Amino acid sequence: MSKSPQFDIVIQEQQRLTDVLSSIEETARQNKAKIANHYAYTAELEKARLDSVSWREKNSLTFKLIENDKFDPAKYLTSFQMIDSPYFGVVGIKDTDKRIGAKEYLIGKQGFVSHDNRALIVDWRKAPISRFFYDYEVGEEYLETIQGKDREGEITRRDTVEIAKRSLRRIESGADLYELTGGGWMKNDKQYHTTTDTKVANQDHRMVDIVSLISPDQFQMITSEATDGCTLITGGAGSGKTVVSLHRLSCLQFNDPGRFTPDRCLVLMFNKVLRNYVRQTSSDLLGSTRVDTFSAWALSAITALTGKVIKPVITDTLTVQKKSSKLSGLLARYVQEVQEPEPIQDLWRFYGQPYVLEAMFGEGENEKEAFLGELRRRYAVRSQAVSFADVSVLLRLCQLREKEGPVRDALGWYAHIIVDEGQDLSLLELEAILAATDKRNSITLSADSKQKILSWVDAADFDIFHNNLREVGVSNEALSVSYRCPKEIMALAARISSRENEQVGRHSGVLEYHKAADEENALITLRRLVEQLVTEDPNSLTAVICKKKTDEKMLHKALHGIKGLHEPGELTFEPGALVTIAHQVKGVEFANVILYDPNTKDFRKSALDRNLLYVCVTRACKRLDIVYWRELATGLV
């Protein structure tokens, strides 16, 4: 039997892991014993107090119990949760200070101090030390201030290790990759390992954390000291805006837990699909912090402000008018001039003001009259029929009416809010979010103007809000490398978006066009492709994306019976294949995307359609297939 080769680095790292694991176990054992001793002593004191007949002795024992409780080891001995995968990074330094000299740090998702008081693992959020890992290359000289002292030296090592179920699986060291395979440890050249590879291996296609992969510019944004005011993160599709925002909040919570408690933090996502996509990772990074859609949060904020539970009806023909930025200033004027105690009646009266009607309809006298008539009817019958478009107006109105100060979950409350996909929020929505933060207005806002896809939101709103943010302070950060899509797909995306500075992806993938003679043949091609992709790699996830809801149903029928095809309805991120529409996929990603029939009628030359096309093609992590039978939309040819 041939023996697998022995690599020194693997032997050393295995030994290190064994030492760290036994130290973690010994520390846990000793901590448990300390806690048990403490409780035994407490029980002894309590019994003695109960048995005592002298009040003087009872008092003395009560005092002892109070003192004893102050030193309860359970309060300060936090248990180490990451034993299966205790660290992911090894960084070596050679410090010019001889007392420090050569030293290696292990970087993990939780810090660990052993029973004999050695800091064995450093939490990745402890910036001064973890910066050695994230910010420097091997051979680079560093100059850092750590605990008030300037430190100089050279980085001697920067390796990434993968440990699963307490065993070492992989080491990336410089250009070398050591990997445990079925046949033992192998050494290969390092290849670009995408987060999709991790998803395929885990058979779970929701967002994965990137702590071991964070780039230097991402690390700077994540650990930025600007904790007050707004941090605006811009960047093209797949540049890491969402993951950077989530990791940034995780850092804030770690470094200032008293201020950024989970109940004072909020993460707002574009839609339910994106919320479900990030939830697992966000709860690992952010604990019980609420992650929700804007609408769900806004409804609960209205309840917090008014005590009313609102159930919006979906259809509203006046969405564009109700999302108009002009309403923002008019709400402030109305609140000054009119008093109306019932919140929804207040909303109908607001819309009925002449200056509001003017702003909503301009010269359109007939529309004004019709709307006014409807408002009078609603006011008379005390109608509660609020639409989704009314929600942000109502929320802002309730916030402006509130005079008492902070209201939990609704006004002046949050220490930090993350807003993802900010370009698709209206001015009123953005203002409501800002008003929900406390005096320090701490927000991370991510946005990409080339991914604005909602027709009822005015593109100028985001710029107005950005301009207004100057009052609370705004720092602008830009991400420029796309991590999601392969080169070929990014080159196509850059053509669609006409984005000159779009940096092409770092890895290669597949981009293929499949022209069919007619719809029937296009469906045959589609079926063949889906079958092929699902069979070739049953652990990956393929999304078939079309423009219209009616096509979604038709495609589902055409693919019926394929093994691994997801049921229609809410998207899940299990392996297999799914059919969805373009508007659902913003913010999420799939290993393979098949874009079905992106023709010139469905994707016209308008900016919105171009943006939607850009969103569709940039969802693909490995492979993009375009199946078509009509004239291809501009940008795709």
Ligand SMILES: Nc1ncnc2c1ncn2[C@@H]1O[C@H](COP(=O)(O)OP(=O)(O)OP(=O)(O)O)[C@@H](O)[C@H]1O
């Ligand atoms: N430094 C990195 N190294 C490797 N992968 C990364 C890195 N940063 C982000 N990624 C991966 O790139 C993908 C895109 O990240 P993310 O969804 O945060 O981008 P985004 O800018 O929000 O994209 P979009 O605008 O399309 O929503 C994810 O799979 C993420 O895990």
